[in-house]
Amino acid sequence: MEGNTIEVDIKIPNKTRYLSLIGRIGEDIAREIERYSGDKETLAYHLNLVLTEAMVNAIKHAGPKEPEKLVRIVISIHLDDLTIRVYDDGQGFDINDIPSPNFDELEDRGRGIFLIRSLMDSVCYRKNCKENILEMKKKLV
Amino acid sequence: MNLQDETRNDVVILYVKEERLDAHNSADLKIAVQKLFEDGKKNVLVDLKDVRFIDSSGLGALVSGFKNAISHQGNLKLSSLQSQVKSMFELTRLHRVFEIFPSTAEAIENFQ
Numbered sequence: 001m002e003g004n005t006i007e008v009d010i011k012i013p014n015k016t017r018y019l020s021l022i023g024r025i026g027e028d029i030a031r032e033i034e035r036y037s038g039d040k041e042t043l044a045y046h047l048n049l050v051l052t053e054a055m056v057n058a059i060k061h062a063g064p065k066e067p068e069k070l071v072r073i074v075i076s077i078h079l080d081d082l083t084i085r086v087y088d089d090g091q092g093f094d095i096n097d098i099p100s101p102n103f104d105e106l107e108d109r110g111r112g113i114f115l116i117r118s119l120m121d122s123v124c125y126r127k128n129c130k131e132n133i134l135e136m137k138k139k140l141v
Numbered sequence: 142m143n144l145q146d147e148t149r150n151d152v153v154i155l156y157v158k159e160e161r162l163d164a165h166n167s168a169d170l171k172i173a174v175q176k177l178f179e180d181g182k183k184n185v186l187v188d189l190k191d192v193r194f195i196d197s198s199g200l201g202a203l204v205s206g207f208k209n210a211i212s213h214q215g216n217l218k219l220s221s222l223q224s225q226v227k228s229m230f231e232l233t234r235l236h237r238v239f240e241i242f243p244s245t246a247e248a249i250e251n252f253q
Contacts, residue, residue, distance in 0.1 A: 016165035023161070023194065045194070045225045052196045056164045103234040108205045111197035111233050118232055 007076040014059045014069045022055050022073060023048035029075060036140045043140075046119045047084075051075075053112040054086040054134050061090035061132065082138045084120075092132040095125040142169035152184040152252045153177055154245055162192050162199030170199075174206035178213040184252045185210065188245050190221035195229050207238065220248040 008029065012018045026047030031040050051073065058071045072087040098113045117123050120136040127133075143158040155173060159166060170187075177185050187203065189195075203219070210217035220242045222230070230236040242248035 016163070019163050019165050019196075020161055023163075042225070048194060049196060049229075052163055052194075056196070056198065059164075101233065103237075106204050106208055106238060108201040108208075109197075111200060115197055115229075115232065 005076070005078045007074065009072070009074045011070040011072050012055075014055075014062050014071045016056065016059065019052050019055055022051045026051040026075070029077070033077065033140060035080065038141075050084065050116050050119055050136060051086075053116050054084065054136065057112060057134060058086050058088040058090075061088045061092065077140070080140045082140050084136045086134045087131045088134075089131045092127055093125065095123065095134075142166040142173075144170065144173055149245075150249055150253065152186050152249050153182050154186045154188055154249075156188045156190070158191050160191065161194045161196075162189070162202070163194065163196040164198035167196075167198040167202035171202040171205045174202075174217065175209050178209045178215050183213070183215040185215065185217045186220055186245060186248050186252070187217065188220045188248075189223070189226060192226055193223055195226045197233075200229065200233060200235060203239070204235065216252065218242065218248050218251065220245045 008025065010022070010025065012022060027044040030044035030047045036043060055071055055073065062069055074085045076083050095113065101107065101110050101114050116136060120138045122137045125132060125134050145156040145158055147154045157170060162170065174185060174187070185206070187206065206217050218240045221244060222241060227236070227241070230239065230241065240251065242251060
């Protein structure tokens, strides 16, 4: 990527069959970041995972079921700053209420937000007037 | 989901023939493993050689299979994890839960 800034703004149907599409887009972006000096294949996996988990989260929290519902995902990179925002129009939740998984108990669920938190530098979930935004940031150094 | 199975030395090997094990397809694996234990199989090996990507739902399906094994006095083990997939087990500490083998052959030997 020659420029200092890239922004990808995508809307995709809120169906799990599109997870691989958004994941692939994340991987392709990771491989194109020229400034990044770390292992690009690891970054590619991490972006794939973070986007997959965030999109599943948006699907779970989506508003009233409508077949044509879309999830909006914005991936932006400016210099060394990566920001991913995922928008949903559901009830929302308090991200601070979600505990880390209890590693001594074998639960089937509850690792998604933990994985996002582990791989990104900061994660917040906030509401504006019409939707919720899961915002994840990472310094690409 | 594309799953292939083979029985060797009383061990059912389930080959996950997918590049991704995620929220889209992991329920199929969960159901397939559940059915094996309900049908009386005791030893199940899930081979992940073709899986390049796993998410929390994929991990959850395997945890569910592991618990199913325990409740049926059986065993569920894993083989042939790609390095990025293995790192997800480490990040979630699940590498302490599962017995993970480099190859199906080594896993089968361990069941005996």
